[in-house]
Amino acid sequence: MADHRKGAPSQRQLRVGELIRHALAEIFSRGDTYDPALDGAVTVVEVSMSPDLRHATAYVMPFAGHRSNEVMAALERSRKRIRGEVGRRVTLKFLPDLHFRQDTSLDYAARVDEILHRPDVARDLARRDEDDQDHE
Numbered sequence: 001m002a003d004h005r006k007g008a009p010s011q012r013q014l015r016v017g018e019l020i021r022h023a024l025a026e027i028f029s030r031g032d033t034y035d036p037a038l039d040g041a042v043t044v045v046e047v048s049m050s051p052d053l054r055h056a057t058a059y060v061m062p063f064a065g066h067r068s069n070e071v072m073a074a075l076e077r078s079r080k081r082i083r084g085e086v087g088r089r090v091t092l093k094f095l096p097d098l099h100f101r102q103d104t105s106l107d108y109a110a111r112v113d114e115i116l117h118r119p120d121v122a123r124d125l126a127r128r129d130e131d132d133q134d135h136e
Contacts, residue, residue: 009048016092017047020056023089024082032085037074045103049096056096059103068102075100 009017024044026032031039046059062071075082079098087095115121 010051013049013051013053016053016096017049017056019090019092020049020086020096021047021058023086024058026089027082027085033074033078033082035074035078035081037070038078041071042075053092054094054096055099057099057101059101061103072100072102 021044024047028038028042028044029040033039040063042060042062044058044060048057048059049055060071060075062068079100083095083098086098116125
């Protein structure tokens with residue numbers, strides 16, 4: 001019996017997600033979206049698949065200098081065409097419905113970094129390190 005933890009993606013979900021991510025990256029890099037707002041404007045960070053492989057959520061980041069609202073609107077406008085392009089590049093029994101979400105992991109990491117570098121937090125971390133050294 002397979003041991004699947006709840007919420008953890010299966011190997012098949014991961015493999016199909018990577019196939020779709022590579023196809024999307026190729027589509028965006030070659031400008032096969034036929035939308036000038038997307039030409040060279042977006043990168044695909046990750047694609048997560050639903051357990052039944054019927055839905056794919058692509059986490060994307062607009063490149064610097066591109067307005068994220070415009071890019072996300074263009075992705076939504078071009079969703080069906082992009083799905084068709086993915087279908088030409090990836091052979092699957094069922095082509096998943098594509099959903100696009102803006103990846104915010106770098107914003108979150110920058111916020112955590114900002115917090116860690118605040119003087120009051122740095123002082124507390126230094127004090128904790130001193131306490132740890134005293135106990136050794």
